Amino acid sequence: MKKVLMKIALAAILLSPLSAAASQSAEKLLLVITTEDSLTQFMAMVLGNQVQAKGADVEILLCGKAGDLAVKGSKEILLKPKDVSAQMLMKKMMKGGAKVEICPPYLPNAGKTKADLIDGVSVAQPAKVADTILEKDTKILSY
Template sequence: MKKTLVALAIALGSTTAFADKQAVTVVLNAQSPMTQGMAMVLANQMQEQGAQVDILLCDHAGDLALKGAGGEALKPNNVTPAQLLDGAMKKGATASVCALYLPNSGKKPEDLKDGIKPAKPADMAGSMLEPNRKLIGF
């Protein structure tokens, strides 16, 4: 009986820890490859430290969401901001482009990488208002 209670307490503790994952929204609109790269490096690092990361790409940073996005490889690891975004998404980050990106860039939803969609302003605003969510802008 005691072993069962201990196992249950551990299981509940694990569930609580998972539910208490820090939520972070990274808003990226910078055109600079180094700023884009640093935002994506930090997004990946926050994930590795247990955060649930949501990435909102606006203005020129929306180009990172396009299929075949290239860009300048940055030292020291010789990866592009687009590759860093892909890595974050593979580890569970969500990514979206701001609602203004597609209609003002001449791009269409089918131009976006798999898993990236235009953000819905009401939904995005709601998540940004969550009391324990951190918002970080670049």
């Protein structure tokens, strides 16, 4: 009986960090990208992918010229050393569950419609973005 109790106690001690980690809410990263600079967009997407790989939820809000990243057939600038574009990295995050939204004024001011957006990109709802910003575990990076 003592051996069984010892094994149970040992298991409880060893598993307690796992259960504590599982009970914590996932962190969230909100990437707000407005720049048209391809290198900066690329680095934002690299960091987003790294954060997502570490288990955080990633949301991306594209505004201004960065909205072009969400348009089908937009010009992609392949960057060294792996000849990958910011849009390619964004799509990778989307496959991993990232939510990508475009600022509401982008479409009418760029002469675009929802049909011009790559699959999975939606138009942001400012009230919901505000909720995300105010969430305790949200970190915000703006480029």
